[in-house]
Each structure stands twice: as C-alpha cells, then as structure tokens.
Amino acid sequence: MDFSVTQIENTIYVLEKRLGLPGYEYDFQKHFACNHPLYYNGEIMAIGRIGATNDYPKRYNDFLDYNIRLIHSPEEYLKTSFLPHWYPIIEKYTPRSIWYDTFPSLSEIEKHFDFPIFIKGERQTNRHARNKSIINNPKELEELKIIWANDPILHWQKIVVREFISLQLVVPDNGIAMPKAIEFRTFWWKNQCVSIGNYWTAEKYQISESDQAAMLQIAQKTANLIDTSFLVIDMAKTQNGDWIVIELNDGQEAGYAGNNPFMLWTNVLNIENKNG
Ligand SMILES: Nc1ncnc2c1ncn2[C@@H]1O[C@H](COP(=O)(O)OP(=O)(O)O)[C@@H](O)[C@H]1O
Numbered sequence: 001m002d003f004s005v006t007q008i009e010n011t012i013y014v015l016e017k018r019l020g021l022p023g024y025e026y027d028f029q030k031h032f033a034c035n036h037p038l039y040y041n042g043e044i045m046a047i048g049r050i051g052a053t054n055d056y057p058k059r060y061n062d063f064l065d066y067n068i069r070l071i072h073s074p075e076e077y078l079k080t081s082f083l084p085h086w087y088p089i090i091e092k093y094t095p096r097s098i099w100y101d102t103f104p105s106l107s108e109i110e111k112h113f114d115f116p117i118f119i120k121g122e123r124q125t126n127r128h129a130r131n132k133s134i135i136n137n138p139k140e141l142e143e144l145k146i147i148w149a150n151d152p153i154l155h156w157q158k159i160v161v162r163e164f165i166s167l168q169l170v171v172p173d174n175g176i177a178m179p180k181a182i183e184f185r186t187f188w189w190k191n192q193c194v195s196i197g198n199y200w201t202a203e204k205y206q207i208s209e210s211d212q213a214a215m216l217q218i219a220q221k222t223a224n225l226i227d228t229s230f231l232v233i234d235m236a237k238t239q240n241g242d243w244i245v246i247e248l249n250d251g252q253e254a255g256y257a258g259n260n261p262f263m264l265w266t267n268v269l270n271i272e273n274k275n276g
C-alpha cells in the first residue's frame with residue numbers, strides 16, 4: 001500500500017505517493033488542516049496525485065478495492081490525456097492534427113501538411129526534445145522514423161502530426177532546445193479556472209490583463225467542452241496574436257509548472273465549500 005489519503009480542510013480527499021518530483025508534489029500539511037479519513041467502511045472520491053500512469057483503467061479499478069474512487073472515470077481520463085480523444089471535441093482551438101498507428105510516409109504527410117511540422121505522441125513528446133518534434137524536411141522525417149521505433153517514451157504512442165504554428169517567443173530561439181513561447185498552464189476545477197502559471201519556469205514573462213482575458217476566453221470554452229472535474233489546459237500565443245490550446249492534461253497528472261499550488265488548492269476548496 002504505497003499511498004496515503006489525506007482529507008484537506010474537511011473537504012476534498014487527495015491520494016498521494018512519495019515520488020520525489022518537486023514540480024509535482026505539494027506538502028498540504030504545511031498550509032492546510034489535514035486528516036486521514038476513515039474509508040474502510042464506505043467509498044470516498046479522491047483526487048489522485050500519484051504520478052502518471054500508462055494504464056489508468058487498472059489504476060482506477062485497483063483503488064476501488066480500497067473504497068477509493070478517483071475523480072475521473074477511465075472514459076473521462078481519455079479526453080483529458082490522449083489527443084485523439086480531446087482533439088475532436090476542441091478542434092477549432094488547437095493546431096490541426098492527424099494521428100497514425102504506424103509511422104506515416106512522406107507522401108501521406110505531404111497530402112495534409114507543409115514543412116515544418118510538429119510531431120508528438122498521442123500523450124506527449126520525449127521531454128521536449130526538439131529534434132524529435134520539430135521536423136523541417138523529408139530527411140528529418142526519415143531520421144525521426146528510426147528514432148521513434150527505438151524511443152522508450154515515443155514508440156508505444158500513436159503518432160500525432162500537427163500543423164507547426166509560429167509562436168511568440170519569450171527568449172530568442174537557440175536552434176537546439178524547443179523554442180520557448182509565451183505559454184501558460186491553466187488548471188480548471190469543475191470548469192472554473194483555479195490557477196494560471198507560466199509554462200516555462202526559468203524565464204520571466206507576463207501579459208496584460210486584456211491579453212489574459214482573451215486567453216481565458218478560449219480556455220474557458222475548451223474547459224466547458226471537455227467538461228471534467230480537474231483539467232489542465234496549456235495555452236500559447238501565436239505570432240498573429242491569437243491564443244491556441246497546445247495540449248490538455250489530466251489535473252491529476254500534471255506538474256504545477258509556474259502555478260502556485262497553495263492558491264490553486266485554496267480556489268478548489270472555495271468552489272467545493274460553495275457547492276457545499
Ligand atoms: N503545433 C505546434 N506548433 C508549434 N509549437 C508547438 C506545437 N505544439 C507544441 N509546440 C511547442 O512544443 C512544446 C511541447 O509540446 P507539447 O505538445 O506541450 O508536448 P508535451 O506533451 O511533451 O509537453 C509546447 O510547449 C510548445 O512550445
């Protein structure tokens with residue numbers, strides 16, 4: 001039993017595990033009243049903060065044996081975490097994308113896209129490795145095909161090809177790492193925004209209030225369409241000045257990035273207490 005359940009301020013239940021991931025874990029004991037609930041006698045619903053899983057249905061079912069129901073059903077998890085599930089729901093707010101079970105040929109890609117293209121797995125890139133994501137020409141595509149087959153993070157995922165969008169950068173592109181754009185990670189609890197933070201944490205950047213309102217308008221529409229308990233929406237600003245959704249994540253699995261977890265959880269508690 002390598003997990004613990006904590007009730008925060010007599011309100012929400014959080015399921016945790018020591019992972020040693022500083023950008024992901026939060027010590028609730030520091031700022032909130034915490035207790036360990038009795039649940040052997042009746043089911044509780046808990047927010048998982050136990051890292052990412054390749055098999056959410058198994059995780060969901062395993063915890064049911066302990067009388068713990070994770071906040072997202074396996075079906076809800078699909079639309080927070082896998083592009084082929086969330087893309088059709090929010091298509092108009094995110095770069096055009098097509099996905100494949102096996103690595104697509106050049107001619108297949110050229111039917112739908114011009115270079116450069118952005119390639120990632122249905123869930124994620126390999127830790128933002130630029131040469132595995134931004135593909136400028138047919139030669140790089142050929143190289144990626146070989147890399148993909150042997151890559152531990154990528155090989156088991158469906159291959160997603162996305163239109164490459166020029167984003168507004170926060171630091172000049174060094175040509176080696178992923179270009180860092182004006183991007184924000186936003187957290188949504190029951191379709192209400194509970195936190196906004198910079199996506200890149202080593203750089204300082206901020207936007208005007210009206211720009212933030214424009215960003216939140218798109219993110220709010222996205223949240224309403226996905227309609228789950230705990231959603232993360234990563235937003236980026238394009239060179240045209242528009243806001244687009246880069247990706248979605250399950251709030252249970254996402255790192256905080258530049259968000260302030262104390263403010264985030266305070267806002268979640270306020271919503272829950274209002275719903276009483
Ligand atoms: N279609 C795209 N066009 C241009 N840049 C993109 C595109 N998609 C993602 N990016 C950039 O690449 C970064 C990583 O992509 P992302 O989809 O968030 O991968 P991961 O799931 O691994 O975090 C984003 O933060 C963004 O800066």
Ligand SMILES: [Mg+2]
Nearest residue numbers: 125234246247
């Ligand atoms: Mg990302």
